[in-house]
Amino acid sequence: MNADIPLAPDPHTATFLQHRPRLMGVAYRMLGSRADAQDVLQDAWLRWQSTPAERVQTAEAWLVTTVTRLCVDRLRATRTEREAYSGPWLPEPWLDRDATAPAADARAELASDLSIALLVVLERLSPDERAAFLLHDVFDSDYAEIATVLDRSEAACRQLVHRARTQVRREKVRFSATPDAARALLHRFMDAMRAQDHGALLALFAPDATWTPDAGGKVQAATKVVRGPRALARLAAGLWRVYLRHLAVQEVQINGTPGLVLREGGTPRVALALQTDGTHIHGIYAVLNPDKLRGL
Known part of the structure; x- marks a missing residue:
């Protein structure tokens, strides 16, 4: 209020x-x-x-x-x-x-x-x-x-x-993961992106894994859900190499799941939330629409 x-x-x-x-x-x-x-x-x-x-x-x-x-x-x-x-x-x-x-x-x-x-x-x-x-x-x-x-x-x-x-x-598939396991998986995901290790990224994703981007037409991003471990591994490595590595990374909990907020000069540019069972990543939700990031 x-x-x-x-x-x-x-x-x-x-x-x-x-x-x-x-x-x-x-x-x-x-x-x-x-x-x-x-x-x-x-x-x-x-x-x-x-x-x-x-x-x-x-x-x-x-x-x-x-x-x-x-x-x-x-x-x-x-x-x-x-x-x-x-x-x-x-x-x-x-x-x-x-x-x-x-x-x-x-x-x-x-x-x-x-x-x-x-x-x-x-x-x-x-x-x-x-x-x-x-x-x-x-x-x-x-x-x-x-x-x-x-x-x-x-x-x-x-x-x-x-x-x-x-x-x-x-x-809605529900997954059960302890906070420690979810955080550990998030760290492995970050390490694999930084190292540009496609094999490590590929091993992290479940067979049915998806990457859902929401840019709202405001910034450049995929316009549909990306599916499959190979496509997601290529996407994660490419995004980190071209764009994400230049941003400040903050580890957070987003809507109850492990995630990251990436900022440029203090301004949030991307919020990534992971859906995981503690062993594999089943979904990544990427909010890039600046209108939806103002509250962060």
Whole structure:
């Protein structure tokens, strides 16, 4: 939020701040954009300010409903824009060190993280499917609550969650890697790129490995997903030799996965997130769109 919230908040404001992490969690996962999520929360805050307390039965339910509906409206309004997006779409990266990282509920079972792989799959769902799935499987809302939020019947919401969950499970492969193993693999990847060791790079990639670049047409990059160990090894070595080696490298956690932010004169130019099982790299997500790197 911005300076519009007083430093010594009144009870009405304090209630909003109490629920802000959950609201940010819903908004960021719905929109895949840090900036858009913050805009939605600002809009929700203004509506909360102008709503008399006696008209609100349950603050959390009112706020979650408002934020979710604002997100659904925004997704519907930008649908054409997103369909016309140049090249693959990736969410804005979120560094895990950020104290304002959007929270999920503790009892989330299927998708309790912020992984880029999950958000890419969610982008393929309809706005209502995405909202129903996130509220139920990530934020542990029951179907009665979801029906109120989406203004649909409970039966319809069950169908929305079922369809969304089926697609998520079909498209999103989950890997289990300890933090130490994931970091070690990241270091091996960096060492192999620096050494221009094609054999070492080739051995790091799983047979189904992919490299997904998101430049949004703003900078030069591949315009489609690159597939296969040989293609990825050539790409990684070439990018390092021509471009990446001139940038300052920062090791980070991006959306819950090991990654790198590469900067030029302090300005982030590339964010790379790795999807790994601890032994092989299954996916690399490369965000180059400068509009999506401003938050870093």
